[in-house]
Amino acid sequence: MVYEALDFYDIDSLLTEEERMVRDMVRDWVEDRVLPNIEDACRDGVFPDEWRAEIGEMGILGAPLKGYGCPGLSYIAYGLICQELERGDSGVRSFASVQGSLAMYPIWDFGSEEQKEKYLPGMAKGDLVGCFGLTEPDYGSNPGDMITRAEDKGDHFLLNGAKMWITNGTIADLAIVWAKLEGDIRGFIVEKGDEGFSAPEMKGKHSLKASVTSELVFQDCKIPKDRMLPSVKGLRGPFSCLNNARFGISWGAVGAAQSCFNSAREYALSRIQFGHPIASFQLVQNKLSWMLREITKGQLLAYHIGKKKDDGSWIPEQISLAKMNNVDMALEIARMSRDIHGANGILDEYPVMRHMANLESVKTYEGTHDIHNLILGRHITGIQSFTREP
Amino acid sequence: MGVAVLLKQVPDTTAKISISGGKVDESSIAKWAISPYDEYALESAIQLKESGFGDVVAITCGPSRAAKCLTEAAAVGADRLIHILTESTLDSIQVQSLLSASVKETGCDLVMCGKQAADTNSGSTGPGLASTLGFSFVGGVTRVSVNGGLASATRLGPSGLEEVEVGGPCVFTFDKGESELRRPNVRGIMMAKKKPIDSLSPEDLGVNGTNSLVIIKDHSSPPEKQPGQKFIGSESIPEVVEKLREEANVI
Amino acid sequence: MSTTVISESNNGILHPVTAQLVGAASSLGGPITVICPGGVGSSDAAKISGVTKVISVEGECFETYDCSAWSKSLSPLIEGDLILSSSSAIGRELISSISATKGIPVVQDVTSLKDGFSATRTIYSGKAIEEVSISSPCAISLRPNSFESAEGGGSAEISTVNVSQEVAVAVKRALAKASERLDVSEAEIIISGGRGMGEPANFSHLNEIADVLGAAVGASRAAVDTWEEIPHSMQVGQTGKTVTPNLYIAVGISGAIQHLAGMRSSKFILAINKDPEAPIFGVADYGIVSTWEDALPALKDQLAELLSN
Numbered sequence: 001m002v003y004e005a006l007d008f009y010d011i012d013s014l015l016t017e018e019e020r021m022v023r024d025m026v027r028d029w030v031e032d033r034v035l036p037n038i039e040d041a042c043r044d045g046v047f048p049d050e051w052r053a054e055i056g057e058m059g060i061l062g063a064p065l066k067g068y069g070c071p072g073l074s075y076i077a078y079g080l081i082c083q084e085l086e087r088g089d090s091g092v093r094s095f096a097s098v099q100g101s102l103a104m105y106p107i108w109d110f111g112s113e114e115q116k117e118k119y120l121p122g123m124a125k126g127d128l129v130g131c132f133g134l135t136e137p138d139y140g141s142n143p144g145d146m147i148t149r150a151e152d153k154g155d156h157f158l159l160n161g162a163k164m165w166i167t168n169g170t171i172a173d174l175a176i177v178w179a180k181l182e183g184d185i186r187g188f189i190v191e192k193g194d195e196g197f198s199a200p201e202m203k204g205k206h207s208l209k210a211s212v213t214s215e216l217v218f219q220d221c222k223i224p225k226d227r228m229l230p231s232v233k234g235l236r237g238p239f240s241c242l243n244n245a246r247f248g249i250s251w252g253a254v255g256a257a258q259s260c261f262n263s264a265r266e267y268a269l270s271r272i273q274f275g276h277p278i279a280s281f282q283l284v285q286n287k288l289s290w291m292l293r294e295i296t297k298g299q300l301l302a303y304h305i306g307k308k309k310d311d312g313s314w315i316p317e318q319i320s321l322a323k324m325n326n327v328d329m330a331l332e333i334a335r336m337s338r339d340i341h342g343a344n345g346i347l348d349e350y351p352v353m354r355h356m357a358n359l360e361s362v363k364t365y366e367g368t369h370d371i372h373n374l375i376l377g378r379h380i381t382g383i384q385s386f387t388r389e390p
Numbered sequence: 391m392g393v394a395v396l397l398k399q400v401p402d403t404t405a406k407i408s409i410s411g412g413k414v415d416e417s418s419i420a421k422w423a424i425s426p427y428d429e430y431a432l433e434s435a436i437q438l439k440e441s442g443f444g445d446v447v448a449i450t451c452g453p454s455r456a457a458k459c460l461t462e463a464a465a466v467g468a469d470r471l472i473h474i475l476t477e478s479t480l481d482s483i484q485v486q487s488l489l490s491a492s493v494k495e496t497g498c499d500l501v502m503c504g505k506q507a508a509d510t511n512s513g514s515t516g517p518g519l520a521s522t523l524g525f526s527f528v529g530g531v532t533r534v535s536v537n538g539g540l541a542s543a544t545r546l547g548p549s550g551l552e553e554v555e556v557g558g559p560c561v562f563t564f565d566k567g568e569s570e571l572r573r574p575n576v577r578g579i580m581m582a583k584k585k586p587i588d589s590l591s592p593e594d595l596g597v598n599g600t601n602s603l604v605i606i607k608d609h610s611s612p613p614e615k616q617p618g619q620k621f622i623g624s625e626s627i628p629e630v631v632e633k634l635r636e637e638a639n640v641i
Numbered sequence: 642m643s644t645t646v647i648s649e650s651n652n653g654i655l656h657p658v659t660a661q662l663v664g665a666a667s668s669l670g671g672p673i674t675v676i677c678p679g680g681v682g683s684s685d686a687a688k689i690s691g692v693t694k695v696i697s698v699e700g701e702c703f704e705t706y707d708c709s710a711w712s713k714s715l716s717p718l719i720e721g722d723l724i725l726s727s728s729s730a731i732g733r734e735l736i737s738s739i740s741a742t743k744g745i746p747v748v749q750d751v752t753s754l755k756d757g758f759s760a761t762r763t764i765y766s767g768k769a770i771e772e773v774s775i776s777s778p779c780a781i782s783l784r785p786n787s788f789e790s791a792e793g794g795g796s797a798e799i800s801t802v803n804v805s806q807e808v809a810v811a812v813k814r815a816l817a818k819a820s821e822r823l824d825v826s827e828a829e830i831i832i833s834g835g836r837g838m839g840e841p842a843n844f845s846h847l848n849e850i851a852d853v854l855g856a857a858v859g860a861s862r863a864a865v866d867t868w869e870e871i872p873h874s875m876q877v878g879q880t881g882k883t884v885t886p887n888l889y890i891a892v893g894i895s896g897a898i899q900h901l902a903g904m905r906s907s908k909f910i911l912a913i914n915k916d917p918e919a920p921i922f923g924v925a926d927y928g929i930v931s932t933w934e935d936a937l938p939a940l941k942d943q944l945a946e947l948l949s950n
Contacts, residue, residue: 002404004420021465021579029573039880040873059576071576271898349862349879349899404883407768414769481746482737505730510764512749517708517734518741526809527708529734544816548706548731551816556809566827603746603779607759608772618910620917620928624935630911630927631943638926639786640830640888640909641854641944 003031005087006258008296011303019077025058026084034088039348041210045203047095047171048210055096056126062104064244064309069121070108075309079251079302086252087259090358091211093252098167099123101244103130106176106187109240110232115189119174131172131199133163133190133216134238140165141371142386144235148179148218150188156225157181157188159196159218165365169199169214176229177216178238187229187237196221207361209354243319246366247309250322251302253330253362254295256355260330260337261291263350267341278340287340291333298326317379324372331359391444393435394493396503396515397463399456400425403508412608424459427504430567434534435502436467437569443536445469447496451488453477457587464582465574470496471587474595481604482514484597489515490522491595499559500541505530506563516563525559533568544568642671642777643721647678647739648686649732655682658727658783660689660790665754665783666725667691667791675797676718678711678735679703683799692797700804706731707810712738714804719743722777723758728784740780747780748773752787766885767908825877828857830888833877833904835861837893837914838933841870846937847892853944859884861894878903892933896921913937 005027012020033054041048055061062070063078073081078100086093104123107115122128139146148161159179169175175190175197190197202213229237265288268279278284305322308314334356338345346353363369371386378384401407402421407414424432435446448463450456451474460471474488493501501523506513513529520527531543542555543562574582592599621630634641644666649656659675659682666673672693677683683697696718702710708731716739724739726732728750740747751760757774760781764771775781825831832847832854844858851858859882860875877884879899889907894900896912896919904910905924912925915932922928929936 002402002406002421017461018579018583021461021574021582022576025574025576025579036880054573057575058573063576073576266902267898270902344898347899401765403766407765409769414765482740482748483744483746486741506733508766510749511766512747513730513733514737514740514747514749517712517737518747520709521712521738521741525709527734527738528810529708530730542813546730547812549815553813553816555811555813558809560809603776604748605774606771607774609764610770610772612763612767612770615926618922618925618928620922620930622917622930624929624931624939626929626931627936627939628943630929631940631947633927634888634909634911635786635947638888638909641948 003027003262006261006292006295007299008292009300011299014303015076015080016074019074019080022060022073022077023080023084026060026081027087029054029058030084030088030092034092038089038210038354042348042354043209045205045209047091047212051092052095052126052129052171059124061096061124061126062100062108062120065100065104065108065120068108068116069124070104071124074306075247076303076306078248079306082248082252083255083258083302085255087255089210089354090252090256090362091208093248093255094167094208094211097245097248097252098132099126099130101248102132102241103174103176105244106229106232106237106241107189110187110229110237112226112230114226115229119189128173129168129171131166131168131175131214131216132241133166133175133177135163135165137162137164141368143178143238144185146178146180146185148177150179150181150186152181157223157228159188159190159221159223161218163216165202166199166214166216168212169216170201171212172199175199175216177218181228184233185235185237186233188223189227189229190216190218190221190223194221194223207357239316242366243316246319246323247305249362249366250305250319250326253326253359254298254302256359257291257295257298257330257333260334260352260355261288261295263352264288264291264337264340267344267350271342284340287336291336294329294333298329301325317375320367320372320375323366324369327359327363328369331356331363334359392447392496392498393438393443393445393500393502394447394449394496394498395428395432395435395463395468396489396501397428397432397448397450397459398425398504398507398509399423399450399452399459400507400509409609409611412610414609422455422458424462425504425507425509427506427508427564427566429571430564430569431502431504431562432463432466432468433569433571434564434567436572438500438534438536439467439469441535444498447472447498449474449489449492451476451480451485457589460587461582461585462574464585465578466572467578471585472496473587473589475589475591479602479606481602482512482518484600484602485515486518486522487597488592488595489519491597492590493519493523495595499525500536501525501561502534502564503561504564513563516561520561523559523561525561526556527561528554528556529563530565531562532565534562642669642723644669644671644673644723644725645719645721646673646675647715647724647726647732647735648675648682649727649729650678650681653681655685656727657790658729658785659686661785661788662725662727662783663689663691664791665788666723669723669754669756671722674721676715678715680801687797687799688793688795690792690795692795695797695799697799697801698804699801700806702804702806702808705808705810705812707808708734708738710806710808710810711735712742714806715739716742718802724780726780726782728782732782736780736782743778745778745780746775747782748775749782750784751781752784754781754783754788823855823857825857825859825875825884826882829886830854830856830890831859831877831884831886831907832856832890832892833859833861833894834864834892835894836863836867837895838864841868843933844871846933846941850890850937850941850944853941853948861897861900863897891921891925892937894921895919896924
């Protein structure tokens with residue numbers, strides 16, 4: 001059956017032709033390439049390299065960035081790309097989010113002209129893979145207290161420290177690493193093969209199994225002076241990257257939820273119990289109707305924040321709301337969909353358990369659900385409650 | 391020089407078809423797409439262009455929604471886009487006279503299309519158009535290459551897979567081709583969006599309006615499946631095989 | 642009302658569908674001319690009851706198949722209100738070309754035909770049925786096995802016409818007969834095995850039947866997961882391929898909901914399973930309760946015999 005993405009409020013009619021074409025291109029790719037192979041990739045715990053190459057060929061990496069070989073699409077188009085990729089798997093969307101929003105974006109916004117010329121064209125094509133090192137083993141929600149340090153040694157910088165939970169780390173050609181230089185957080189570009197740099201893969205995940213997650217280790221890692229991002233200082237650097245990634249996640253979560261809804265609807269219509277399809281039972285209909293309601297609200301949130309990203313009128317708290325709400329909604333829908341599938345829901349014949357497990361990570365990364373609540377709490381009251389200090 | 395590729399927009403082959411009031415309800419069709427065999431024709435035409443043959447002119451005949459398949463063709467490399475805008479259902483003669491006038495206007499002497507469209511599954515257009523244009527015709531090909539004035543093609547002929555050669559103007563209809571279809575990319579989509587579509591009415595092409603000689607009276611859903619018949623033991627096999635042929639018509 | 646039937650041939654003999662075309666023409670009344678490209682089967686065509694005359698068209702151009710050359714040779718000899726052909730690949734091409742030459746419309750792959758004419762055909766790969774009306778003169782191709790064959794016992798006069806027509810499409814060489822096994826997603830007939838086949842080597846029995854039918858061989862997920870020899874590419878079902886062949890034969894497949902999801906839209910389903918309660922029988926048009934060991938050899942013999950006729 002042709003995939004009919006849930007679109008109860010006809011968001012489709014608000015899109016430009018270009019946005020629809022980009023969406024359909026990614027949707028077709030996911031159907032042809034991701035869906036038939038995702039369970040194998042998860043079992044093997046790999047992100048297939050041909051997916052990297054094909055995503056690169058589609059030209060969707062760094063979607064909203066302009067110039068330097070970047071696509072220059074709208075934020076709505078970027079959102080749609082995330083939605084379709086995550087309908088396939090959150091791990092595939094993570095690859096694109098990290099590459100575009102967390103690695104290309106800081107170079108594009110804070111990099112020198114030479115840095116942009118050197119990295120962005122290859123990254124847009126997927127020939128160069130980037131990762132983003134902010135979180136540390138002991139500093140997750142509180143990145144400001146990071147331990148990783150950079151020292152100015154005259155003709156080079158020396159990095160020491162470790163980063164953890166780094167998507168794409170082991171397969172990356174370059175890492176955007178946030179480290180303290182004389183007390184200020186600065187961004188550095190570390191290349192694969194730099195002396196004193198290693199990126200061992202973290203194994204044993206029950207979530208995002210088709211995505212590479214790594215540690216980044218810096219032991220007297222020596223990098224040239226021209227690898228610091230010149231035009232940003234402080235947490236504003238990593239946070240502006242995260243805003244873009246979180247925006248993409250708010251759309252991606254809709255894609256995962258649409259996938260779970262579709263599977264639940266189809267299953268409920270074909271599963272016969274007590275002589276009737278379970279879709280004819282009121283408790284099942286109640287669940288399906290709840291899913292439709294929540295997805296529709298999530299779509300409207302995502303679309304509207306997309307419009308605001310495009311016209312520049314957004315504030316970060318609005319992105320926090322969209323990320324937090326939509327991931328929470330998608331996770332609940334995945335659980336409910338699993339419930340409708342009965343025991344079959346735990347099988348990899350159906351995408352729901354995989355989405356459910358993935359979404360646990362998505363709920364936690366790029367600002368946990370709770371942290372986004374605190375961001376909104378501060379916005380509402382004017383009182384920050386992240387720390388005990390005033 | 392150049393290749394005219396004829397594209398028909400059809401419901402995606404996996405789309406549900408619903409019928410209301412004795413007519414297929416087009417508004418319920420979830421996805422429209424280029425007819426699959428036509429996509430192989432398009433791919434082959436683009437490959438010819440890449441090997442130094444002329445431009446690819448994509449032509450579709452249909453209502454305004456069909457313009458989308460031209461933009462999709464442009465996104466993978468079609469150079470010129472022609473939309474013969476017709477809202478009503480046409481018979482084979484009407485379709486062929488419109489396409490023939492349009493192909494003549496382009497000056498293309500190679501024409502490629504699918505061996506049949508996925509909606510009607512007729513397969514009248516390719517061979518009929520060849521007759522109308524006075525071109526040669528090779529049907530059901532999986533590959534076409536051009537060397538000098540000669541085109542060579544692989545087809546499934548009456549005696550198996552064979553390679554044929556043909557000179558001069560020719561219409562080829564495609565089966566599932568040997569090459570993998572290329573995917574569009576963002577760059578292609580952005581260029582396609584800027585590419586103008588020549589939207590032509592039958593009058594623009596000098597084809598006078600005639601009435602279709604084939605009138606659609608009714609659409610209906612196929613009969614509901616009968617409850618299955620059960621047979622016990624392998625001794626029933628002759629009977630079942632007989633039924634497969636006589637009752638089910640599937641072998 | 643007069644009809645010209647373009648005869649269909651296969652390996653140098655008249656194809657039985659020709660008698661069906663004559664049968665359909667007879668039901669409409671009027672004289673029936675059968676035209677035989679290359680003269681193939683003209684004496685057999687003359688024996689079909691109801692045929693008024695047979696035109697055997699002979700010439701060098703019929704040695705290989707060039708649709709345009711055949712069409713140009715046949716068209717001048719075709720008259721009447723209705724032209725009929727089979728909806729085989731060549732039948733469709735020829736009738737399209739001839740009808741275009743004559744400037745008359747063609748309707749393809751018709752499954753029933755009434756006076757006047759009202760024709761029925763399936764569209765959207767069988768998802769809908771279309772009824773059209775056409776006025777003569779017109780051309781119609783008929784789907785094989787949809788019309789009653791005319792009986793034998795006729796004795797129509799045969800006239801031979803020699804034509805000389807330039808051939809534009811030259812056959813350079815025959816390529817290796819492509820007998821690579823079909824992929825399930827492309828095949829019109831699929832025979833699939835499940836874990837009930839006992840061991841992967843037993844899939845050879847399915848292969849043999851597939852060879853007879855020109856079918857693809859598929860498998861259930863249980864079979865693919867259990868046996869390394871059965872590749873994922875053969876898997877039909879929720880996580881495998883979704884297929885809609887004309888005929889799906891399920892052997893030793895119980896019919897888990899995941900498998901049904903991939904094949905229940907097949908036009909016709911034949912299930913063979915030794916368990917009379919297997920869910921696969923719930924979606925099958927014909928179900929045979931039998932072990933595959935008993936059923937498959939008999940099935941193969943019956944099919945081979947039927948298809949060799």
